[in-house]
Amino acid sequence: MKQTSRLFVYWAPRILGILFALFISIFALDVFELNAGFWKTTLGLSIHLIPTALILVILALAWKREWIGTIGFIALGILYIYWSWGRFPLSVYFAISGPLFLLGILFMVNWIYRDDRNLA
Template sequence: MLHLTPTFLVLLVLLVSWYQELTGSIIYISLGLFYILLFWGKFDLITYLLISGPLFLIGILYYISWKQNRITHKT
């Protein structure tokens, strides 16, 4: 059950992100950075890209969505 903790954490962040896109964006990008800082030097570069890359991508997409919604609601 312990090995599922990161999965549950990402699902919890998904739930928060569903309603607050900016918060989700910040958390996803922070999780990617946290992984890189925590395990730096232990793996090859491709490992960091495969694990934290999707977190960065999701964070960037949530940020773009938040920005688009903000622009749409202003006009």
């Protein structure tokens, strides 16, 4: 495999994981529109940032162990569809679960490539 392909396979899931965590974090900002007190706003922000924390924990664990990213991100995508099925239009499922499945697949490609490289 060429050096550029090797770098892409390694860095793409990691960079996209960080960008997706930032994207999900944007949805937590709606807490500030409530004009609630400091503690209610802090609690609401903390609750809204739980999905971001899950994504970042899986990303941190998957940084060196790609199989964790493969299983973790695909599981998050399935769980999101399971918990929220029927509440939103189909485009919302593509916007949230789609990137999670993509991250899982990219980590799987990196994991498979890493295993092939170690066997050679």
